Amino acid sequence: MTIFEALRESHDKQRQLLELLVKTHGDSEGRDELFKRLRAELENHAAAEERALYIPMMEYDMTQEKARHSVAEHHEIDELIETLESTEYDSPGWLASAKKLQHLVTHHLEEEEQEVFQLAGRVLDDAHKTSLAETYQQEMETRRAS
Numbered sequence: 001m002t003i004f005e006a007l008r009e010s011h012d013k014q015r016q017l018l019e020l021l022v023k024t025h026g027d028s029e030g031r032d033e034l035f036k037r038l039r040a041e042l043e044n045h046a047a048a049e050e051r052a053l054y055i056p057m058m059e060y061d062m063t064q065e066k067a068r069h070s071v072a073e074h075h076e077i078d079e080l081i082e083t084l085e086s087t088e089y090d091s092p093g094w095l096a097s098a099k100k101l102q103h104l105v106t107h108h109l110e111e112e113e114q115e116v117f118q119l120a121g122r123v124l125d126d127a128h129k130t131s132l133a134e135t136y137q138q139e140m141e142t143r144r145a146s
Contacts, residue, residue: 052136
């Protein structure tokens with residue numbers, strides 16, 4: 001498995017959780033559970049992805065700018081999660097913010113899959129792509145266990 005395949009698994013999970021989350025209503029157990037699962041997935045994924053993909057990408061001139069841009073988008077996503085955490089589930093603004101999060105995350109994932117992966121694929125050799133997948137998966141396991 002390459003780093004790109006490993007990341008796509010989490011990307012698919014994020015899309016699914018977001019799709020389910022924006023269909024929830026009010027202050028419900030379903031909304032609370034989905035938001036907590038999504039928040040954990042986004043936080044764990046971003047930290048592991050930065051370690052396993054973006055730090056290595058920053059070593060190459062060709063991929064440095066794109067890596068920095070993606071890390072900046074992670075921070076935008078974090079800020080929106082903080083907004084959601086400080087808003088009551090039954091507030092009309094909560095769903096609007098959740099939909100904004102869905103749009104932001106979806107844009108980020110598409111940009112990664114269509115631009116970042118191709119660019120990184122040109123500077124990383126096959127062995128490196130495989131070892132980075134292992135780094136990513138180990139980081140995800142460690143973060144999920146804590």
